[in-house]
Structure formats: structure tokens, C-alpha cells
Amino acid sequence: MVSRRNALTIGGGLLVAGCDRIAATRTAQHGFKGAEDLTYRVSRLLTARDALAPQFTGADVSPIFRSNGTAMPRSPEYARLAAANFAGWRLHVGGLVSRPLAISLESLKALPQRTQITRHDCVEGWSAIGQWTGPVLGPILQFAGLSSTARYIVFHCYDDFGGTQYYESVDLVDAFHPQTILAWALNGRPLPVPNGAPVRLRIERQLGYKHAKYLRAVEAVASLDQVGGGKGGYWEDVADYAWFAGI
The missing domain is CATH 3.90.420.10 (Oxidoreductase, molybdopterin-binding domain)
Structure with a gap:
């Protein structure tokens, strides 16, 4: 079973390995920033503020x-x-x-x-x-x-x-x-x-x-x-x- 952290690590590795040229574009940068913002908002919504x-x-x-x-x-x-x-x-x-x-x-x-x-x-x-x-x-x-x-x-x-x-x-x-x-x-x-x-x-x-x-x-x-x-x-x-x- 792949954990959330491992899935993110694996996915990030594939992006770095195969998408360097795409990542350099302004559109991709905005896309990654949007995904990060979404991750942040979802985490704040689903995770208790004092969860240890x-x-x-x-x-x-x-x-x-x-x-x-x-x-x-x-x-x-x-x-x-x-x-x-x-x-x-x-x-x-x-x-x-x-x-x-x-x-x-x-x-x-x-x-x-x-x-x-x-x-x-x-x-x-x-x-x-x-x-x-x-x-x-x-x-x-x-x-x-x-x-x-x-x-x-x-x-x-x-x-x-x-x-x-x-x-x-x-x-x-x-x-x-x-x-x-x-x-x-x-x-x-x-x-x-x-x-x-x-x-x-x-x-x-x-x-x-x-x-x-x-x-x-x-x-x-x-x-x-x-x-x-x-x-x-x-x-x-x-x-x-x-x-x-x-x-």
C-alpha cells in the first residue's frame, strides 16, 4: 500500500525526472502553485489544528x-x-x-x-x-x-x-x-x-x-x-x- 507521503514523493520524482522542460514554463509554474495552494487548503480543512x-x-x-x-x-x-x-x-x-x-x-x-x-x-x-x-x-x-x-x-x-x-x-x-x-x-x-x-x-x-x-x-x-x-x-x-x- 502506498502512503500519501510516498505517493507524493513518487509523483514528485516522476515530475522532476520527466518534466523539467514543462516545469520551466509559466503555465506549469502557475499549475504547480495552484496545486500547492489546494493541498494547503484541503489539509487545513480536513486536519484538526491541534492534531499531533x-x-x-x-x-x-x-x-x-x-x-x-x-x-x-x-x-x-x-x-x-x-x-x-x-x-x-x-x-x-x-x-x-x-x-x-x-x-x-x-x-x-x-x-x-x-x-x-x-x-x-x-x-x-x-x-x-x-x-x-x-x-x-x-x-x-x-x-x-x-x-x-x-x-x-x-x-x-x-x-x-x-x-x-x-x-x-x-x-x-x-x-x-x-x-x-x-x-x-x-x-x-x-x-x-x-x-x-x-x-x-x-x-x-x-x-x-x-x-x-x-x-x-x-x-x-x-x-x-x-x-x-x-x-x-x-x-x-x-x-x-x-x-x-x-x-
């Missing part, structure tokens, strides 16, 4: 949780922070909020914490199960005084791709989901640098590229038009990845 991604037990944890993408940001600022064990790191929460925040790592750890064991599904085709610990994002946004005009939450990162720092975004449904956390620990230990230290996003109902690593800022916005190239994320802009990567 599958959770596992300690016996299921992968012996190695591999890293992908950047293993060490090239930013001089990040290098200085890492050398000081991230004592000077601050997570800036701003944009459409009434009380901008600058949260230290120790303050983040002092907040109420959630620990969850979940599966990370990478768009490259591999999966791993890990235990993550960190505060839930929603209450932090509420404390910052999220504006009623905010529609999306953008995550800005330290890792650099060809001169552009990584960025991603989600809507408020996923931002306030109970499993969306700012993880500082993996498998009971401080997050290793290759896995996104000091803090990364865990958004368990979406594919791995949405789980932004090396967080430096969280920004509330009304529109994604001015975020990068306007599609809401780095890979969405440079490689036409789907903005909604729900699984």
Missing part, C-alpha cells in the same frame, strides 16, 4: 541523528557565539508584536518545556527519530503581544547559503501548534552544532527543510511578499520547494 504528529518511545530513537544542510555556519558572529558556549546568544522576537523580545539561552531553558520523540522526514528521502526538548513557540508569541494583523511567522538563521542567510516561515496554525517548539536539546543533551545549536525550530507536521536551524530571530509579518524572493523560504525561492510541506 506521531510520537515514539525512547526505544525508537535513532542511534545517530544525522545532520543535513549546513554543519557549521560561516558567520563570524556565530563563531564568536559558539566559542563562548552561546552565552551571548539572543533570540530576537519582533515584527508585528507590541513587546519585542531578546531571549537568552538560559531564559529560554527556564520557560516551561516540552519534550517529544518524533520522526524527522527529510525531502532527500531519509528519516530519523530523535528526542527534542524546548519551549512551545505559541506562548512566546503571545507574551510578545502578537498583532492581530500578523499572518505568518518568519524564522531567520545564522547559516549561510551563497551569501544569503537561511530563512523559513509558517502560518499561525503551525506556529501555535503544541508540537512546534524551539528545541535546544537533542536526546537529552544540548543541541550539537551540526544539528542547529543553540536553538532550532521543530515543526513536526512538516518536512525537514521547514525545521530551521541556528535560529537568531523570529519575525511576525502580515505577508510573505517581502520575505526573500516572496515564496516564504530559502529553498522555496531558489529551488521551487513547496511552501506548505505538510506530512
